[in-house]
Amino acid sequence: MSSLRAKIQDVFNEPACEQNRGKDAKARKEGCSKPLTPGAAAGGCAFDGAKIVLQPITDVAHLIHAPLACEGNSWDNRGAASSGPTLWRTSFTTDLTELDVVMGRGERKLFKAIREIKEAYGPPAIFVYPTCVTALIGDDIEAVCKRAAEKFGLPVVPVNAPGFVGSKNLGNKLAGEALLEHVIGTVEPDDAGPYDINILGEFNLSGEFWLVKPLLDRLGIRVRACIPGDARYFDIACAHRARAAMMVCSTALINLARKMEQRWDIPFFEGSFYGITDTSEALRQISRLLVKKGADPEILGRTEALIAEEEAIAWKKLTAYRPRLEGKRVLLNTGGVKSWSVVHALMEIGIEIVGTSVKKSTVEDKERIKQILKDDNHMFEQMAPRELYAMLSEHKADIMLSGGRTQFIALKAKTPWLDINQERQHPYAGYDGMVELVRQIDFAIHNPIWRQVREPAPWDCQTAVREELPSTKSETATLHVVQEFAGTTIDDFGGC
Template sequence: MSLLRAKIQDVFNEPACEQNRGKDAKARKEGCSKPLTPGAAAGGCAFDGAKIVLQPITDVAHLVHGPLACEGNSWDNRGAASSGPTLWRTSFTTDLTELDVVMGRGERKLFKAILEIKEAYGPPAIFVYPTCVTALIGDDIEAVCKRAAEKYGLAVVPVNAPGFVGSKNLGNKLAGEALLEHVIGTLEPDDAGPYDINIIGEFNLSGEFWLVKPLLDRLGIRVRACIPGDARYVDIACAHRARAAMVVCSTALINLARKMDERWDIPFFEGSFYGISATSEALRQISQLLVKKGADPEILGRTELLIAEEEAIAWKKLAAYRLRLEGKRVLLNTGGVKSWSVVHALMEIGIEIVGTSVKKSTVEDKERIKQILKNDNHMFEQMAPRQLYAMLSERKADILLSGGRTQFVALKAKTPWLDINQERQHAYAGYDGMVELVRQIDLAIHNPIWRQVREPAPWDCQPAVREERPRTRIETVTLHAVQEFSGTTAGDFGEC
């Protein structure tokens, strides 16, 4: 536990974080997030955050050492995609029971589970995740993994991020520490070149990275390791031989990028592949970093040619949507890098941003939003469902872009909604991804269902007022007969 405490303290003192540098010594020790309430999910625990970062490594077996529910609650919680191996889709857990805890059988059960996975699947590595239970009873995960690695001849990586140590974001960073300590630099590639880069913090949600990688391939740039999206264990083990790196989600793995720069002189920058301008700028910065590290300067010219070609194609496709969407109002209820990158992307085609959440955004993210929107009036740290509903029901926004948690607020307010978070079904990165995002927004806003659901229900309409005329003798006799038979009066009959 003392080693874990030291790792957590090191993460809290992250010098690459502008917000952390601005704190005094006492505030820095308290960490980056609000303390967790015992028994509350609080948006995800440290174990959940570590599993999110490492599970997209597709050819690795991910073994949860703890009760069955811990694995069930964390499995496949993001829509990351794989171009090959499917082992990461298999759940492994030691399924610790009360009797195992009382009898002290946790370490033996873990050792046996590692052997069973090796014999059944033969993975290049096994990642072991302790949970609150196994950390509290004192199972020595480090010792078990080291012994298993020596005996079975494969990499067994302990990921020390039990849930009680902190928030999901802290777990993200502890996962990066595990990669630095046990994986990166353990193998040497035989094909290192001057155009090798790492992409850090890219999860390949819905296959998004597959829309960007062809652009890099056309420039002759090889992605040595995409951490963690669609990654292979060997690629990450050789990631220390890359010449440059791009950080996509700084809140998750900024510590990993900084320490790789310190240890192996791999310069990095923070960028985004959301939006046409952001994608172009990311390609430029990658090329410039490679040139500084010794690549041929001619790549800069080839990058500009590629950007000009792809931008022309994308703007031509977007022209059909501009007239339909220009002036439409969008409310963003997300966070992190999407809080500013998606804002900039949508404003490029004339969409108005009426608000964006910054709950999970860094200080740098917030500054970018201020520069894009020219003020901070449209930024909110947190919006309660009641406030969100009031804003949507008053028609202050034409569509809500958010995660699945708030979709029902939009539906109740009879407002179009589009999933922009990790559960989404469409890829929005790169030039083609931007076109797809705009297309989905257009489909959502102009769906005829919204006009129908906003109309009054047939049973809520008022009875029609008709001009009375004198009844004939036959009508009067018939009406009296009906009233006598049914017990009704003339005032009961009306039309809608």
């Protein structure tokens, strides 16, 4: 527990974070995230954050040393995709019971589970995650993992991030610490080259990275390791031989990028693959860093040629959507890198941003938003569901882009909604991803269902028709009324 406390303090004192450098020593010890409320699961815990970062490593067995519910609540919490191995989709847990806790059988049960996984699946490594229960009862996870690694001849990595130590974001960083301590640098590749890079904080949601990797392949740039999206254990173990790195989500793995630069001299920058302009700039930055590390400067010219070709294709595809979407108003209720990268992407085709959430954004993210929007009036730290509903029901936005948690607010307000968070079904990265994002926004806004649901209900229309019909006192008069109104439609009675 003392080693865990030291790691947490080290993560809180992050010198690569400009906001953290501006704090005094006491404020740094408190960390960046708000303390957790006991019993509240919204937003995730440290265990959840560690699992998010490491589970997309596809050929590794992820073993949860805890009661069954801990694994049940955390499994499949990201829509990451794999191009090969499927072991990461298999759920492993020691399933501790009350009797195991009382009798002190946790460590033996963990060792047995590691042996069973080794014999049944033969993975290149096993990641072991303690949770609140096993951390509180004092199971020595690191000792068991070390003994199992020696016994079974494969890496067994302890991921020491029990839920009670802090927020999901802290768990992200502790997962990065586990990779630094036990994985990265443990294997020496025999094919290292001057065009090798790492991509950090890219989760390959809905296969997004597969839209970007072909661009790098055309430039002769090899992704030594994408951490964690569609990753393999061996690739991550060799990641220390990359020449440069791109940080996609700094709030998750900034500590990993900084320490890899310190230990192995791998320079990094923070960029985005959302939007045409940002994708082009990311490719330029990667090429510049590689040249600084010794690559042939001719890659700069090839990069510009590729950018010109891909931008021309993308803008040609987007031309058809501009007349339909220009001037449309978007409310963006997300956070992190998407709070500014998606804003920039949408403004490129003439869409107006009426608001963007910065709840999970860093100070750097907020500064980028100010530069893009020219002011901070459209930024909000947090908007209550009641306020979101009022804004949408008053038609101050034509569509809301957010995660699944707020979709029902938009649906209740009869407003189009599109999922852009981790549960999304479509990839939005790169040039092709930008075209897909615009296409999905166009589909959502112009879907005829919204015109239908905003019309009065049929029974309200029937009431209006009855009020328009004159009263009759005889069957003959009634027949004349029927004949008079024959062939009329609902619209003839006032526009129901």
